[in-house]
Amino acid sequence: MSGDVTDLLRDRRVNAVLAWLVVALILAVAAGSVVQGELLWAGFTGALACIVLFPPLAYRNSQAMLPWEIVLLAALPVVGRLFTTVPVTGNLATYLSVAAVALIVSVELQLFTAVKMTPRFAVVFVGVTTMAAAGIWAVARWAVDRTLGTTFILDPALSEHAIEEALMWQFVASTVAGIGAGVFFAWYVGRQVAVARLPEEVGQ
Numbered sequence: 001m002s003g004d005v006t007d008l009l010r011d012r013r014v015n016a017v018l019a020w021l022v023v024a025l026i027l028a029v030a031a032g033s034v035v036q037g038e039l040l041w042a043g044f045t046g047a048l049a050c051i052v053l054f055p056p057l058a059y060r061n062s063q064a065m066l067p068w069e070i071v072l073l074a075a076l077p078v079v080g081r082l083f084t085t086v087p088v089t090g091n092l093a094t095y096l097s098v099a100a101v102a103l104i105v106s107v108e109l110q111l112f113t114a115v116k117m118t119p120r121f122a123v124v125f126v127g128v129t130t131m132a133a134a135g136i137w138a139v140a141r142w143a144v145d146r147t148l149g150t151t152f153i154l155d156p157a158l159s160e161h162a163i164e165e166a167l168m169w170q171f172v173a174s175t176v177a178g179i180g181a182g183v184f185f186a187w188y189v190g191r192q193v194a195v196a197r198l199p200e201e202v203g204q
Contacts, residue, residue: 018068023052026075040144040152044097044137045078051104055112070107070188074100095170098137099177102129106185123182130178134171 026049033042052071055064065071077096106126109115117125141152153163 012063015068016063016065019052019065019071020062022068022071022075023049026052026078029075029078040141040150043140048074048078048097048101048104051101051108055108058112064112066104066107066111070104073184074104095134095173095177098133098174099126099130099181101133102126102178103181103185105129106182117186119186122186123179126182126185127175127178130181131171131175134174134178138167138170 026045030042030045030049033039033045052066052074055066056062058064074097077100103126106117106122106129110117110122138153141150142154144150145152145154151157153167155163158166
């Protein structure tokens with residue numbers, strides 16, 4: 001029995017170290033975005049890091065981290081967008097990043113609260129959360145365009161109809177990415193997440 005406890009603690013420490021390393025990578029991406037002048041994207045990346053860090057801050061325990069695989073999955077599109085130079089690829093990374101936020105929120109609810117989702121509900125929840133996050137992201141870009149004169153959405157070279165059509169396609173792409181993230185979440189939580197990472201044990 002003591003051996004099982006030792007293995008459990010070791011696994012928890014390893015998971016925490018790996019998750020913190022990925023968080024450091026996300027923060028580095030945020031800093032890189034600031035250097036490149038991508039302040040809006042830097043804010044999005046910083047918000048992602050804050051969401052990931054919510055459990056250890058709330059429980060005041062550095063080991064109360066999400067599974068490192070989930071954190072890495074959320075970080076990949078963020079890192080990819082920083083280094084891409086192709087607009088289509090950049091947009092795809094944005095959609096995946098929005099879905100990653102919804103995925104992180106869903107995993108945190110599943111692991112660190114009393115909320116338990118069935119696989120079907122998880123797919124719907126992550127999809128809807130992604131749509132909500134995409135809406136907030138669109139409003140943020142619109143607000144920056146209005147206040148700073150940028151062209152994230154309000155591009156003078158495009159007609160109002162073209163802007164609306166592009167925005168709707170972004171919502172469609174984000175929804176598809178969210179449904180994909182929901183399917184992954186349902187599979188991962190159902191098969192891979194250990195009970196050992198629940199807050200009752202993390203807080204001990």
